[in-house]
Amino acid sequence: MPKLTIDGREVEVAARTNLIEAARAAGIAIPYFCYHPYMTVVGQCRICMVEIEGQPRLALGCATSATDGMVVKAETSERAKEAREAVMEFLLANHPLDCPVCDQAGECLLQDHSMREQRGTFTSHMAETRRTFPGYERRLLGPHIVQNQNRCIHCSRCIRFTSEISETAALTYKSRGNSMFIDTFSGEAFDDPMSACAADVCPVGALTVREFRFRKRAWKLRSTPSICPGCSIGCNIFIDHHEREVHRFTPRENPAINATWLCDYGRFLADSLNEQTYLYPQHRKAGRLVRAGWSEALAALALEVRAARPLRVVASANLSNEALFLARELFGHHLRGDLVVPVTTGEQRRMKNGRGEWLQATDPYPNSLGARRLGLNVVDGDGLSRFLYGGSGLTLILDAEAHPFLAGAEALQLLRVGATAVWLRREHPLAGVAGWLLPAASLASDEGTFTASTGAVQHFAAAFSPPGTVRRMPTGAMSPECPTIASPWGPPGEARPLWLVLTALARELGASNLDLASPAEVFTLMARTERAFAGLEWEPLGGLQRDESLRERQHVG
């Protein structure tokens, strides 16, 4: 373990750590453009230069390993600053400097560095006109990537991403020198399954994500740590949102699962979180749906579930461990109902972790392992149809999207017979047969944990409160539902996360042990009573929060 001094601060780091990471560990930020912690070091951009005592030449922070006793001057070195200034002059000589209309502004390493290091002496000697790439300013490189070659600083991160991480090697430099540009083979579309990561790693606005371009300025977004709902791999994400609208998912670093990557499928689920067709509990009376309040709905449901013979509950592998645990305790143990978790096989998803290994999944749910570990009865489509077969009684469907079978004619036929209560958020055929329609909140307004296929129990936080909840404003004012569209209090509605509904129902039913106030309390109870959660604590599951670590801010974006 080499011990070295950087700008007067002593740090001890693992062998073979480079100076950028060593400095980071000491709380010092050495700038970089081409370096990326999960890709090969190429030492191409030269912005990371530092001074090392005893060495006449400046050294590259990214390509120099820390050694014992090294004395480094990074941010305090006048020589390094001067050299970096020269590098910046070269990089900016041909850079369009169109930050006001560039969608990367606000999360651009080049812009950040200019702002941070700008000094009075900074000038450009460029007298010629700028090099441009006519026709390559707004080029669709693939379905999700828009290229503006004028902004490229030739760091090769995008190329290395495709050759080292996604392994399609679909991107390359074409031509050379001043006219070098990024391209695919012979005009093919860049449709790598992880293509949007190329825009993530691009330090500037040369590659941007088509779906996100010009939707929101980066500095307006708030980032909430969450988990991708797309498959059982459980990639760590940030939900980037503004005024109760989800604008995108970005990767959140987790070396064991997704390093700093996301697959396109998962990433572009972001928009689906904004779909909220059902806003109020509704009850079918004489064939027509009538709006009801939650108190009315809960009281009526409590009566119905208590009387139900039999009580059948279809849970879902899309639900959090907390919601599944509450459902099992309440419907299974307290009311002696039958509960199943239907699962199906989906498309194959792949993800590269920080050690360069592929994780694979054909399990399209974020929490089927959680359901199994809670000892729930996990069934396939046939099992589900057998479960729904026969008999009246009451069927609760805790998530209309739990299984495609539920949207099919057969299921609707089976469910028409008895009484059914369905939790749902978006248009779904079940809405046509359900006696009770209960509005569910999206992942963005829910909180809890999922168990990933690796066995990791991972926490997702609520990005914003569900529609219609009263939120305390910074001024201390309170407001109830407010129908204005852009209201800071959010749209009206009463969709609620399932854990909240289940604890309220537990209260109605007198199951006082389940009358808990937060997912954290449910988790704590689970950790006490469930073997699969033994020893886990809620607090440390939070994971990385944005702003917490410089490293993360610098290379995601």
Add this chain to the structure above:
Amino acid sequence: MTTCPLVVAPPETTANVTFDKTMDDRIGEVMRRYPTRRAALLPVLWLCQERFGWISPGVISAVAERLGDSPAFVDGVVSFYTMYHTSPPARYVLQVCTTLSCSVCGGRELVEHLKAKLGVGFGEKTPDGSFQLVGVQCLGACGNAPVIQVNDDYYENLTPQRLDAMLDELREGR
């Protein structure tokens, strides 16, 4: 000595390339000389240029497959080097040196002369497909400036008159 004209394989052959036995053996032989497959890329591309006359996207795919690299990577390499033709070349590629020694010894006049005579600019081909004009950097024969490389042969100590004679000779040689 007359320079041999370049022969370009017909479009059907360069669109979808499969290497025949002879080509495959020659490629295999080149590959054996290098420690990694990627290292053999440049000479293999030369072989292909010899065989097909130019490096078409079809050639790139075939080479990429043979060497186990991605077509994008091979494409990038091809585009880096100006001596690989990425479109079918003319029968005679006139590579006029535009660097200092040649320029001061009459190279500029040669360029003007050629442009006027052939009616094409740098990078262009005459409509009949005989000549293609290319400006290049120092050919390493400054002692005999000005120099034009035609296909693989050097023509040195040129004057507009000698150039005319040379072009006529090449035309007839076809």
